[in-house]
Amino acid sequence: MGLVDIQNSQDTRQVELEQVGVRDLSYPITVLDQHSGSQHTIGQLSLSVHLPEEFKGTHMSRFIEILHSNRGDFTMLTMPNILKELRERLSAKSARIDLRFPYFMERKAPASGQSALLDYQCAFIAQSDGTELDFTMQVTVPVTTLCPCSKAISDYGAHNQRGYLTIELQPSLDDSGKPHMIWIEELVEVAESSASAPVYPLLKRIDERHVTMQAYDNPVFVEDIVRNVAVKLRVDGRVKKFTVECVNHESIHNHSAYARTSWTRGGVPLLTEEKALVEA
Amino acid sequence: MGLVDIQNSQDTRQVELEQVGVRDLSYPITVLDQHSGSQHTIGQLSLSVHLPEEFKGTHMSRFIEILHSNRGDFTMLTMPNILKELRERLSAKSARIDLRFPYFMERKAPASGQSALLDYQCAFIAQSDGTELDFTMQVTVPVTTLCPCSKAISDYGAHNQRGYLTIELQPSLDDSGKPHMIWIEELVEVAESSASAPVYPLLKRIDERHVTMQAYDNPVFVEDIVRNVAVKLRVDGRVKKFTVECVNHESIHNHSAYARTSWTRGGVPLLTEEKALVEA
Amino acid sequence: MGLVDIQNSQDTRQVELEQVGVRDLSYPITVLDQHSGSQHTIGQLSLSVHLPEEFKGTHMSRFIEILHSNRGDFTMLTMPNILKELRERLSAKSARIDLRFPYFMERKAPASGQSALLDYQCAFIAQSDGTELDFTMQVTVPVTTLCPCSKAISDYGAHNQRGYLTIELQPSLDDSGKPHMIWIEELVEVAESSASAPVYPLLKRIDERHVTMQAYDNPVFVEDIVRNVAVKLRVDGRVKKFTVECVNHESIHNHSAYARTSWTRGGVPLLTEEKALVEA
Amino acid sequence: MGLVDIQNSQDTRQVELEQVGVRDLSYPITVLDQHSGSQHTIGQLSLSVHLPEEFKGTHMSRFIEILHSNRGDFTMLTMPNILKELRERLSAKSARIDLRFPYFMERKAPASGQSALLDYQCAFIAQSDGTELDFTMQVTVPVTTLCPCSKAISDYGAHNQRGYLTIELQPSLDDSGKPHMIWIEELVEVAESSASAPVYPLLKRIDERHVTMQAYDNPVFVEDIVRNVAVKLRVDGRVKKFTVECVNHESIHNHSAYARTSWTRGGVPLLTEEKALVEA
Secondary structure, three states: OOOOOHHHHOOOOOEEEEEEEEEEEEEEEEEEEEEOEEEEEEEEEHHHHEOOOOOOOOHHHHHHHHHOOOOOOOOOOHHHHHHHHHHHHOOOOOOOEEEEEEEEEEEEOOOOOEEEEEEEEEEEEEOOOOOOOOEEEEEEEEEEEEEHHHHHHHOOOOOOOEEEEEEEEOOOOOOOOOOOOOOOOHHHHHHOOOOEEEOOHHHHHHHHHHHHHHHHHHHOOOOHHHHHHHHHHHHOOOEEEEEEEEEOOOOOOOOEEEEEEEEEEEOOOEEEEHHHHHOO | OOOOOOOOOOOOOOEEEEEEEEEEEEEEEEEOOOOEEEEEEEEEEEEEEOOOOOOOOOOOHHHHHHHHHHHHOOOOOHHHHHHHHHHHHHHOOOEEEEEEEEEEEEEEEEOOOOEEEEEEEEEEEEOOOOOOOEEEEEEEEEEEOOOOHHHHOOOOOOOOEEEEEEEEEEOOEEOOOOOOOOOOHHHHHHHHOEEEEEEEEOOHHHHHHHHHHHHHEEEEEOOHHHHHHHHHHHHHHHOOEEEEEEEEEEOOOEEEEEEEEEEEEOOOOOOOOHHHHHOO | OOOOOHOOOOOOOOOOOOEEEEEEEEEEEEEEEEEEEEEEEEEEEEEEEEOOEEOOOOOHHHHHHHHOOOOOOOOOOHHHHHHHHHHOOOOOEEEEEEEEEEEEEEEOOOOOOOOOEEEEEEEEEEOOOOOEEEEEEEEEEEEEOOOOOHHOOOOOOOOOOEEEEEEEEEOOOOOOOOOOOOOOOHHHHHHHOOOOOEOOOOOOOHHHHHHHHHHHHHHOOOHHHHHHHHHHHHHHOOOEEEEEEEEOOOOOOEEEEEEEEEEEEEOOOEEHHHHOOOOO | OOOHHHHHEEEOOOEEEEEEEEEEEEEEEEEEEEEOOEEEEEEEEEEEEEOOOOOOOOOHHHHHHHHHHHOOOOOOOHHHHHHHHHHHHHOOEEEEEEEEEEEEEEEEEEOOOOOOEEEEEEEEEEOOOOOOEEEEEEEEEEEEEEHHHHHHHOOOOEEEEEEEEEEEEEEOOOOOOOOOOOOOOHHHHHHOOOOOOOOOOOOOHHHHHHHHHHHHHHHOOOOHHOOOOOOOOOOOOOOEEEEEEEEOOOOOOEEEEEEEEEOOOOOOOOOHHHHHOOOH
């Protein structure tokens, strides 16, 4: 093939690019599932590499080749290997993957025990320069929130609504230098136990009675939910740093109320890519 | 200008096109406001014409010329004139405008009387073939809905949430053959009085107490709201036909409940474009 | 359980509801795949039934029960059975399913032969009153479109862009009274052969040269693509009626150009639900 | 009114919240316009304050009161005053405003001189703790990009598409300690001159010929556009730091290509709120 490779030519503008790559890519992927081992879902992906100032362009088609050959597996365990492959195939000093996907869990109604699936929006974001590796996971959990002020000042009733609680965290390292495993299922449990009541896919009347009274018994402000989650994550040694945000779609307004907090554990070691790579 | 006009060339595939035009156009517009005369807002527009089977293409730039010269005014009164201009400039037998825009109304809190603005998503859709003219208006009103089942089966509390009620209607004609004027403000009032409580932009504590108890006192299913609206619109002689839909963002689920009904008044005369045109 | 069933109570407003149900439901589903038999994907679902004027409400939880028990299979073949189940469990005279999902196909680059997956947005909409059954399928295909006017009036080059072509159709019936099978793969082929060039997930330089020149050799207006598709669908006896729409994200504007045509074959028999049901 | 103020009660969880407030607020606003003085548009707003660990909640209604009373004016000049008002009314040590809005500019076609309006998505983000003030502005400019590789390896033609270039920057301070004024119009000019060709709202055939050939004469990779912008912003002393990102909606793929770079000027003084406040 004698086609000229313009991307490979010299650049003199002295502007290095932190990220060059592809985005808005929809792809079937497999992620780990605490109960059934693995789950088929569909990812929205961005893949990028660093581009030094002396090169005119990157080779975009290689991102798709690597994505296609690795689509069987996108997990905290395999992403370091994919990052390494991106860096090597694209001769880059660092690489980055941003993956968003819906994750489904079977949820049992609290009184009838009937079950169906509920969807949670998740993200894995991983970046590595060959030495240090950043891995961030994110889970958004729908919850019921009932307003403590509305309950306290009214003779009866209390406004409540769907809220979306997002936990974004980086795991800390275990004794072998690898990141602690934290399951999506665990973060869903932390989120739901911090709200007025969980949200369910399927509720019979006996369940609806249960969650109505559960929410009324557990009023929380958007500030409270975020703090409840923060308190639980701080005492979990597997968590290195986190941001927690909740957005309540207020039933009495046409806007949302929200709260946000961040936290970083003191004195934690960094993850090296060497430790994170999975042996072939 | 000697550039070839390919659009004007002959087509032999024998496929006429109902709509050819531009869409995803964002443009500042002015609409009628019942209280202040007119309101500046931003429209999302689609403009199209019919294309007969013998012509290869239409002239897309003319849509923008007509939009730009008319942007001062998009109302039930001026849209027939714009449709006529589209038909004439594009030599088409029919033309269509689809306009979506947010509309703002100042709303007073029920107890404190404090006011702020609330946004309502609206649409005007107009189509004319030079004889008959269809004009449809649509308003989406956020409301509070409190579940009658949850209230009845629980010892205390009741789940409630934000719902979005959409009224789409065609006005009937007055004695002079012109469509009756129906204000966005009137449809907002119909929608809010059919729900558990209105949604407000600004509520102080005394107001929050008011709407909390108002909603608890007026539980409605999504089915009820739609029926309440239908009953009110049927007795309004200015309404020729309507579709009413409500979508409740259930606070206990991660999905929505919805209901929809349609109705057409018997034996109503059609609107002719001749009657609808505004005299220069 | 002695909880009151408010939904079952009498309603006197004399407003029947065409659709009552659930929407904005995200669920893993399986659809037919021409090459591999079946494909896992994620559906966005609306499920509804008709509600007669004398009943106050429907039982929303039953929709989820039926969805959950049928999630293994959403196809032209199984949807009549799900509709029947909805009608029976909800004592309704008609039922409706609206399913939207991304569908993935492996596509080979035209010169290098390298392959990866491309996503197509699809929909199945089915409605039945127990006698007549409507089944509509919809596929949106991304394509490259190159402007014939730009090419003709310029000394070199021609503006081109991504367009989205949507085919919505109802299949006609075969001799046994069942709807003809039409594959998503077939509609993708019809769409791509009507545009300037297909869109690919993965192109090496030799492929990029190929599609660049292919598009330049095959300029089409948005009007042309729609007509090209219409001509092909009319001669396919398996098609009873269709709407074809194309939206071009113009590379020289910040808005889109679009065209739309509809067609219905004369004298075709209706699908009866009896014929469509799959034997247990 | 003796209603209990729960928000004011003590909190013992020891979790301070960086941001507590309202979001998803749609509001009519006025922004500065370089040519006509000011422009009416519609903002999407988030308003928040810091909440110390010892307070249970903030008073959400006050955000709306302040927004409503200030809606006449949201500019680089007035935002420090609104931040101060938020801090004072909500007894908070810091406040934050995130405002997104479409901005319209009249653009003349390059050959015919005909003009119409084009929309640019913009944002102003301002945060202050009473001493230091951060002000960030963001403009997204649609542009035409033509691929240098496609042009070089093909005998004729070249794929091109709409790209969206986003400039996010913080202005540096002038001699009086106030931030330099940078107009949206200036950033649009920087963006368009870095691409293959500008995007226009209205092009006659003579203009279409012009931009088709202009783009073919100026091929740029997504990497090039970002670098071209970076080079221009670095030499502009009014710019303290910036991030530039471009996303190309590739006409030959169903995904996007993107590039991103960031830069901070060395040794620049910080903006104090005292300097930024507008005298009454």
